[in-house]
Amino acid sequence: MLKKLIIVIWLISFLHSFWGCSRKNESDHTSLLEKHEQQGEENEDIREIHLSEEILKNLDLEWGKASIYPVYQEINATGKVIRDTDKMNFIFSQSGGIIKKILVRVGQDVKKGQALLKINGHTLRSPTQGTILSINASIDSKVSVMDPLVTVANIDLIRVIFDVYPKDMDKVSIGQKVEVNLIGHGKKIFPGTIQYLSPNLDDSSQTLKVGADVQNIDHHLKFGMFVEGKIFHALKGEKLRVPEEAVVELDGIPTVFIPGHKEGFFIKKTVKTGKRAQGTIEIVEGLKPGDKVVIKGSFTIKSEFLRGIMGDDD
DSSP states (O other): OHHHHHHHHHHHHHHHHHHHHHHHHHHHHHHHHHHHHHHHHHHTTSOEEEOOHHHHHHOOOEEEEOEEEEEEEEEEEEEEEEOOGGGEEEEEOSSOEEEEEEOOOTTOEEOTTOEEEEETTEEEEOSSSEEEEEEOOOTTOEEOTTOEEEEEEOTTEEEEEEEEOGGGGGGOOTTOEEEEEETTSTTOOEEEEEEEEEEEEOTTTOOEEEEEEEEOTTOOOOTTOEEEEEEEEEEEEEEEEEEGGGOEEETTEEEEEEEOSSTTEEEEEEOEEEEEETTEEEEEESOOTTOEEEEESHHHHHHHHHHHHHHHHO
16 A cells, blocks of 8 residues: 555656646747747848949948937028129120120030130130120120120029028028028938128018028029028037938838948848938937948948848748
């Protein structure tokens, strides 16, 4: 009887130990699966993209860094592109005579020293590089040394006059940065700097006239155009930002590319973005100051990444 009891107790102990080990193994297996799934999710954001030497050779690649920028208040204003006489060259003949030949046309870009007109026995040349704004002469017409014959201006930098309302006057000063875009003509941005503040309010509109020199390298801005603008007023505080072109979208999610483990390898990094300003975009999450990111060539890397995904699915 005692022997039977000992055997029963041993069997119960064995079964309990076996059941405990099974439960532990099952638990450990579940934990490993969960850990693997978590690592898979984490690794999804650090997947490397490799570009071939041929692609890299043709890729206009440029790196930049996530940097700290001041916080700005954006002051919205409408404006107009004007002819700034300070930037114009009025060209006169050194001696009077008869116009024999006109060698340029209005709107034409000219180089310094380029021939403009033939007057009797001499040639009138441009004193500067720029664009022909006007020609006040005709063939066989008689001109004197007092006649402004040609007007040339460098319109790579052009003057825009903004109307700023009294509530914003105290926030505007010379040297502030501005951004200009054409009303109803897409999102192309023209950066500039405030150079002039009127000492008086405009009698009719009761606004302050603010003049800014705006970059116009492609000559899209024309005299007389109405534009929309943003004037950036610095506030206290700082934000982490990267150049706008560094951020692309993958499945609608803002993404940047950071260096991989060696040259030719890139890692996609999802980020949370904020406001755009002055050619940069705020990074709310995903990067820290000094992090290196691709700022030129990111669209090519994105394309190669998407091709890699489609190849994996095949």
